[in-house]
Amino acid sequence: MPIKVIVVKDYEELSLRAARHIAKALRAKPNLVLGLATGSTPEGCYRELVRLHQEEGLDFSQVVTFNLDEYLGLPPEHEQSYHYYMRKKLFDHINIRPENTHIPDGLAEDPEAYCQEYEAMIRAAGGIDLQLLGIGRNGHIGFNEPGSPFDSRTRVVKLTETTRRDNARFFRSLEEVPIHAVTMGLATIMEAREILLLASGASKAEAVARAVKGPKTTELPASILQDHANCTFIVDEAAAEGLG
Numbered sequence: 528m529p530i531k532v533i534v535v536k537d538y539e540e541l542s543l544r545a546a547r548h549i550a551k552a553l554r555a556k557p558n559l560v561l562g563l564a565t566g567s568t569p570e571g572c573y574r575e576l577v578r579l580h581q582e583e584g585l586d587f588s589q590v591v592t593f594n595l596d597e598y599l600g601l602p603p604e605h606e607q608s609y610h611y612y613m614r615k616k617l618f619d620h621i622n623i624r625p626e627n628t629h630i631p632d633g634l635a636e637d638p639e640a641y642c643q644e645y646e647a648m649i650r651a652a653g654g655i656d657l658q659l660l661g662i663g664r665n666g667h668i669g670f671n672e673p674g675s676p677f678d679s680r681t682r683v684v685k686l687t688e689t690t691r692r693d694n695a696r697f698f699r700s701l702e703e704v705p706i707h708a709v710t711m712g713l714a715t716i717m718e719a720r721e722i723l724l725l726a727s728g729a730s731k732a733e734a735v736a737r738a739v740k741g742p743k744t745t746e747l748p749a750s751i752l753q754d755h756a757n758c759t760f761i762v763d764e765a766a767a768e769g770l771g
């Protein structure tokens with residue numbers, strides 16, 4: 528199935544559309560298993576989900592979540608950890624049960640064994656119904672950097688220099704950006720029953736165009752999504768520039 532692309536005017540509209548999409552899935556299935564992403568892109572969507580909960584009673588009491596990734600070596604209370612991000616941006620403001628949220632453990636004693644456990648937890652939850660994704664400038668999804676095998680599962684990865692530099696804006700210096708992360712693999716992501724990818728801004732235009740129209744290649748990890756049966760991109764006009 529080709530990737531469905533919805534082009535919206537700007538970041539604000541993208542955020543509202545994405546939140547509405549998730550809210551609709553949640554109303555249809557209150558015990559939705561939701562895959563979540565971090566980074567700048569989903570922040571507006573999370574803000575709107577919080578508003579929908581607080582003002583319109585959107586109920587997260589039965590929702591189960593699995594985050595895509597976490598930096599290796601950062602404790603959950605570190606301000607740049609994805610544990611911290613998820614609490615501050617979403618979980619602290621909605622009625623989700625903490626025991627229903629899952630984020631890879633950046634401090635796992637045996638990270639390789641932990642990755643297999645994470646896969647087992649996803650399977651035990653019945654698999655992911657709806658996976659939210661962002662996209663890196665280099666086409667990564669999760670922390671599946673260019674060159675990641677299409678059959679990869681949850682594992683420890685080394686971040687590329689591009690990604691470390693892109694993310695350095697959140698740290699005091701580039702040196703502080705962790706070198707490794709735990710990420711769901713491309714095959715793990717592809718098993719989600721539905722995928723929703725968000726992209727905003729001109730810096731994402733080339734990656735979006737190559738993901739949607741380009742050859743399927745491990746050099747542009749998001750191009751694997753062309754093989755997914757139910758994948759939608761919501762992109763703003765700037766990120767849609769290369770789609771022609």
Ligand code: F6R
Pocket residue numbers: 563564565566567568569595596660661662663667668669670
């Ligand atoms: C984050 C993640 C990454 C980001 C991507 C885009 O959990 O998996 O793939 O989605 O790096 O990041 P932003 O949204 O900050 O441009």
